[in-house]
Amino acid sequence: MVTDAPRGLRAMLAVLQDSARRRKAASLAIALGLEALLLLLLLTLGAQIAGVDEGKEEVSTFEAIEFAAPPEPEPEPATQDTPQDPADPQQPQPLPQPEQPRPSPLLLNPQPAPEPPPPAPSQQPETPQPSPSPKIAAKINPGRTYGPVDTGNPRMAGDSERVGTAPNGEPLFAARWYREPSDSELAGYLSTANGPGYALIACKTVPGYYVEDCVLLSEGPPGSMMGRAVLAAAWQFRVRPARIGGREQFGSWVRIRIDYSVRKANR
Structure with missing residues (x-):
């Protein structure tokens, strides 16, 4: 154990x-x-x-090889091969000129030397005349041919002259300007037309002495685009409505003529 x-x-x-x-x-x-x-x-x-x-x-290596090729070495100019002479090159000596023979003092009547011809007058260059530049202007004569002109106080003026029938069948009256449009207001529209020419339109008068619903009646010469230009500019026309019974009747139809001429302005 x-x-x-x-x-x-x-x-x-x-x-x-x-x-x-x-x-x-x-x-x-x-x-x-x-x-x-x-x-x-x-x-x-x-x-x-x-x-x-x-x-x-x-x-980066791929991009360098793909897009940046090594530039070719430029040839050295030939002038570097020839050594530069630090000294200034010698100028050639001028050759001695032979002396002119002196006139003999025995000659009593020497011939005078001929005078040199006078210099020809220098021709001045002609200044080109400035050519006249065309200037576009609008000639507006609504009262000369169609209806009486404005006499001042519209309440004292006589009734408007009826000159035809409007496109909707209502009477058509001669137009009188409330405010004639300026040349600058019409130039942008009439510049698209082939002037000179004219356009005759019929418009409905509205309060404020404006017009609307204008319709082309005639234009000349045909194809001059005068009607289209005048219709586009009609929104800014200020025209008096027809006077009937001594009162202006807004909503009446009036006839407006726009003449377009081309003037030449001298510079």
């Missing part, structure tokens, strides 16, 4: 030592595995970073 006790202790000690060795071996294996895994991770990240850098270098 006494001899069996030490054997049991030795066996337990051996088991404990064996388990301690196994734990150390397991810890060592785990540490080595972690170090190997960390090393593998570092290598993988380094390879990826190196791959990105290499890709950038390849792209």
